[in-house]
Amino acid sequence: MTSTERVYPGAITSEGAQELAARGASTAAELLREQGSVLRLSEVAAAEQADRAGPEDETMIINMGPQHPSTHGVLRVMLELEGETVLRTKPIMGYLHTGMEKTGEDLTYLQGATNVTRMDYASPFFNELVFSLATEALLEVDIPPRATWIRMLMCELNRISSHFLFLATNGMDLGAISMILYGWRERDMVLQFFEKTTGLRMNHNYVRPGGVAVDLPDGWRDDVLRLLDALPSRLEEYDDLMTGQPIWRGRTQGIGLLTPEEAVALGATGPILRSTGVPWDLRRDLPYLAYDQVDFNVVVGSYGDVFDRYAIRLNEIRESIDIVRQIVDRMPGGDYRVQDRKITPPPRARIDESMEALIHHFKIFTEGFRVPEGEVYVAVESPRGELGCYLVSDGSGKPYRLHIRGPSFYNLQTLPHMMRGGLIPDAVAVISSVDPIMGEVDR
């Protein structure tokens, strides 16, 4: 390593061609997309419309983000405005690009969960789950039932905490400041259970290939039931505070409309797709883990507006509470991880007694376990939509290629469509309703 001296010139934060260009400098196809006209206009019609939009000095291109309180992290949105009406929108991302897919190629499969859990930091269990499922698919191992149900328990609790995060920030973005206090109060109740189980409040590295890291702690059932008893009345408070409130309805109803055809064409999944009336939930339609053994409803909206997306998430918390109750009732006994000495490290006590256990422990934690050559795509329903993992193995102890399909990455493509013709305050409502987590957008 050598050291060079680098003198930095004045602060330039332009991203060049990635930014929204003036109309004269954009092609018809670009204008079409920035106006959000997919499936609406032909290219010819868009070119005509571009001519009709009036002289350029009557519109203004403004920049929102990447350091902005209502862009949920480091999303940058460039807007072309006429007065206060949004004409064109272009999301610019990459400000949180962490190179996780590249780093993932350098970590063993056991370490991999540590890496992916930091992608969608509002729902870390789902990242670990999808990576573990993909690894297990390549290994072709079946995990014990208790591990499956523990995974479901943690994921549904995580869905609850993630949606509380959404409710808190969504309320704050639209001016219901007290929501952030309430949302965080409830979220912290869930996080306390996570901390007790996994040792961490976030980024748990708990779901691992082959099962979960540790068994549930003593008294977990009482903890979870206490949590479930407390939450429904809190949700009633939210209904009082927001759902029926005229200001809230005025800010959200009929704002950021999306049709089902547009949502499908743009690859939107999760609450955004369901808000348009498409009943698609991977838990029900392409079941994984043991979701085919629990009863729950898929919450679907009808208008595809900001209010629908809020209401869907609020009611998904109720459904998740229901699922967690079923899981608590039916949690099977047995092992919490697969008893395959090549994959699972031996218990701590065995290392003191057995030379073989010590060798296995050493091998697993230094070079990891080998995964047969192949490629697989696995997807789960995260709180934001379809979270997929495309994993390629070359037969060694590290993934050859690790790709995560982050739902927010695709959901953000709907922004130009939902914002077009709206006002700037509506833009804040729309961004908030997409609930993007930039960590999984940029990875």
Place this chain on the structure above:
Amino acid sequence: MADVELRHGVPETRALGQVVLHPPRGAYRDVVAGLRQEGFTMCVDVTAVDYLTHPGRSGLPPGVAPERFEVVVTLLSFERRERLRLRVQVPEHDPVLDSLYDLHPSSEAPEREVFDMFGVAFEGHPDLTRILMPEDWEGHPLRKDYSVGRIPVQFKAAGAPR
């Protein structure tokens, strides 16, 4: 592996129970268009793999020559509740592929990501610029010949007294 099933005229294989099609570069767009008619209406994912240092691939059917880059597209059918994957071989000397943008607008951002990370260009894409890295970045980070390691801060700013 003498008999390879054909679907839309391209070989179809199964990997761990998942359906994989292997269209050649030229037919790729038509195959996706045909599949769209069949009900695969959502393009869920577009990504790529750089097979430069891979010791040997086994998943390819006979007749499909392996190339350095492989663009992987995942499609989803709501009616049939099915997934389907396409693996397209893209040669190193001419890394260009047709864009799916006019069939599936959802491929806009991921195709830009593939361009940014692998340097595979998409013909017909409305706005093929870098998406994750800064505009003046050199190289394509997810290529296997691009090192992971520590790099200097490509930092354009500062300099003002404070």
Place this chain on the structure above:
Amino acid sequence: MGRGEGLGGLQHNFLTGNLEAAVKWARRNSMWPATFGLACCAIEMMATGASHFDLSRFGMEVFRASPRQADLMIVAGRVSQKMAPVLRQVYDQMVEPKWVLSMGVCASSGGMFNNYALVQGIDQVVPVDVYAPGCPPNPQTLLHSILTLHELVRTGQILRRPGTGAGIRVDEQGGGERVPVHVATPR
């Protein structure tokens, strides 16, 4: 108080003390953080501000969206190469006196992501006063690091900043000369 009467004409009680202590006391107890939430740590930073951990006990609950109204930048999360110029620009927009708290290992050293995409420690870009360890640091760690910073402000000098980092010291200002930053290059 009339002219020529001296202290004898005073109508009120008064305290004496040195100005420096008063200024530091005021700075310490009314520190306004700028929101610079980037990643996972931002969620914990918001949790610290919310009711359960209650940052307002230390007079700090007013997170300012505009850097010009803030004197503490809590860099919460990983800073990518693309974000680094933005970070510097936001820092430049803050008015003196200003402090930087590097929250989490990613901001402090790049953390577990030693790769092409991340700035390996924000002290290459801005001078840092306090580093909070953890991935992410839990709210108690953040509170502790904030109290550490308060202590630094209380015991420091009002014109000289502790440490040098990538920035330049106030007492050296005037020439406007550029300070070279040492950056490691790959082999």
